[in-house]
Amino acid sequence: MKAMVVTQYGGPDVFSESETPDLHPGPGQVSIDVTHSAVGLIDSFLRRGTIPIFSPPYVPGLEVAGTIRELGEGVTDFRIGEPVVTLSLMSLGGYATVTVADSALTISLDGFKIDPALAVSALPNAVTAYLSLTKVAHIQKGENVLIHGAIGGLASAYPAVARSLGASRIVGTVRTASKLEAARELDYDDVVLAEDFPSAIADEQFNIVVDPVGGDMLASSLDLMAPLGRALLVGNASEHAVDISSNTLWLKNIGVQGFNVGGYLSGNPSAGRPAAKAVLQLLEEGKIDFPVTLLPLQNASEAHRRMDAKEIIGRIVLRNEF
Ligand SMILES: NC(=O)c1ccc[n+]([C@@H]2O[C@H](COP(=O)([O-])OP(=O)(O)OC[C@H]3O[C@@H](n4cnc5c(N)ncnc54)[C@H](OP(=O)(O)O)[C@@H]3O)[C@@H](O)[C@H]2O)c1
Structure with missing residues (x-):
C-alpha cells in the first residue's frame, strides 16, 4: 500500500510518499480500500505540532470514504466491496490507499446515492x-x-x-x-x-x-x-x-x-451509527451540500498549502489516484 507520511512537524512540504506493508484489520475492525480522504484544519494543527498529540512519522487523515477490503474477527455486518465512510478516526491513517477502522465507526453507504467525496466531506x-x-x-x-x-x-x-x-x-x-x-x-x-x-x-x-x-x-x-x-x-x-x-x-x-x-466517539462508539442514520437522509436529499475541491492523494502538500492559506471554500478532499 501507499501512504503520504508526515515526516516531521512543519509546513505543508513535510509529506513524503511511502510504500508500506498492507494493513490488516484486528478484532472488531475493518480494512478499507480508500477512494477519498478528507482534509481538515485539525490535520494542519497536527502537522505543525500546535496540537502535538501524534509524533512524526505518522500517516494523517481522520476520515475516509472507500470500500470494505477485509473484515476483522467478529465483524459480520459488512460485505467485501461495500461502500463506506468512516467517522472521525482518532487512529489517523486516512492519507493512504488502505486504512483500518473500528467497525462501529464505519458507516455503510449501501443503497444511498451519495457521492463519496461529498460523503467524506460532510x-x-x-x-x-x-x-x-x-x-x-x-x-x-x-x-x-x-x-x-x-x-x-x-x-x-x-x-x-x-x-x-x-x-x-x-x-x-x-x-x-x-x-x-x-x-x-x-x-x-x-x-x-x-x-x-x-x-x-x-x-x-x-x-x-x-x-x-x-x-x-x-x-x-x-x-x-x-x-x-x-x-x-x-x-x-x-x-x-x-x-x-x-x-x-x-x-x-x-x-x-x-x-x-473523536474523543466522544472513542468512549461512546455506539452513538455514531444512530447519528449517522439521522444525517445520511439529509445528505441524500441534498440538504447538506457545499463545494468540494478534489486533489490527488499524492498532492497532500498542495492540499495543506491551500488549507493553511485559507484558500478553500467548503472542503478539500484527496482522491486515491495511485
Ligand atoms: N469538535 C469537533 O469534533 C471538530 C470536528 C471537526 C473540526 N473541528 C475543529 O473546528 C475548527 C474548524 O475546522 P474546519 O476543518 O471546519 O476548518 P475550516 O474548513 O478551515 O474552517 C474554519 C472556519 O473558521 C474561520 N476562521 C478562521 N480563522 C478565523 C478568525 N481568526 N476569525 C474568524 N473566522 C475565522 C474560517 O473563515 P475563513 O474561511 O474566512 O478563513 C472558516 O470559515 C478547527 O479548530 C477544527 O479542529 C472540531
Missing part, C-alpha cells in the same frame, strides 16, 4: 453537528442558532442538521465578503460579516451558539445569548484563546461547553 462533520446539538446543547424546536465561520468545513454541516432538529432561525458569520455568497447557498436565514458582528444582529437573541472559530467571536457572542443559552465550543480555527468571565456566565444564565467528536 457525514463526519454532520454527525459532529448532530451529536453536539442533541447531546450537549439539547436543542429544542423553535430555538435560534448562531454559527460562526459559517462556510468552514465543520460549520457548513450545522445549518441543515439544526433545521432538521427544529431550529427556527439560523444566522451565520463569515470573515470575507467573497464567502457570503457560498454561505447563503446553505440553510442560513441570514449571513453577516464577522467585521459587522455583533452590531449587525445586536437586536437578536440566540439559544445556541456554535463556535469552531474561538477567540473574540465567542467572547462577543455571549451578549447575544438568550437566558439558558448554550454555546458549543467545537474548535479553535483562529488559534486564539478566549477569556470568559465566570460572573458573565452566572449573571446571564448561560453556559459554554466544549465538544470534540
Whole structure:
C-alpha cells in the first residue's frame, strides 16, 4: 500500500510518499480500500505540532470514504466491496490507499446515492453537528442558532442538521465578503460579516451558539445569548484563546461547553451509527451540500498549502489516484 507520511512537524512540504506493508484489520475492525480522504484544519494543527498529540512519522487523515477490503474477527455486518465512510478516526491513517477502522465507526453507504467525496466531506462533520446539538446543547424546536465561520468545513454541516432538529432561525458569520455568497447557498436565514458582528444582529437573541472559530467571536457572542443559552465550543480555527468571565456566565444564565467528536466517539462508539442514520437522509436529499475541491492523494502538500492559506471554500478532499 501507499501512504503520504508526515515526516516531521512543519509546513505543508513535510509529506513524503511511502510504500508500506498492507494493513490488516484486528478484532472488531475493518480494512478499507480508500477512494477519498478528507482534509481538515485539525490535520494542519497536527502537522505543525500546535496540537502535538501524534509524533512524526505518522500517516494523517481522520476520515475516509472507500470500500470494505477485509473484515476483522467478529465483524459480520459488512460485505467485501461495500461502500463506506468512516467517522472521525482518532487512529489517523486516512492519507493512504488502505486504512483500518473500528467497525462501529464505519458507516455503510449501501443503497444511498451519495457521492463519496461529498460523503467524506460532510457525514463526519454532520454527525459532529448532530451529536453536539442533541447531546450537549439539547436543542429544542423553535430555538435560534448562531454559527460562526459559517462556510468552514465543520460549520457548513450545522445549518441543515439544526433545521432538521427544529431550529427556527439560523444566522451565520463569515470573515470575507467573497464567502457570503457560498454561505447563503446553505440553510442560513441570514449571513453577516464577522467585521459587522455583533452590531449587525445586536437586536437578536440566540439559544445556541456554535463556535469552531474561538477567540473574540465567542467572547462577543455571549451578549447575544438568550437566558439558558448554550454555546458549543467545537474548535479553535483562529488559534486564539478566549477569556470568559465566570460572573458573565452566572449573571446571564448561560453556559459554554466544549465538544470534540473523536474523543466522544472513542468512549461512546455506539452513538455514531444512530447519528449517522439521522444525517445520511439529509445528505441524500441534498440538504447538506457545499463545494468540494478534489486533489490527488499524492498532492497532500498542495492540499495543506491551500488549507493553511485559507484558500478553500467548503472542503478539500484527496482522491486515491495511485
Ligand atoms: N469538535 C469537533 O469534533 C471538530 C470536528 C471537526 C473540526 N473541528 C475543529 O473546528 C475548527 C474548524 O475546522 P474546519 O476543518 O471546519 O476548518 P475550516 O474548513 O478551515 O474552517 C474554519 C472556519 O473558521 C474561520 N476562521 C478562521 N480563522 C478565523 C478568525 N481568526 N476569525 C474568524 N473566522 C475565522 C474560517 O473563515 P475563513 O474561511 O474566512 O478563513 C472558516 O470559515 C478547527 O479548530 C477544527 O479542529 C472540531
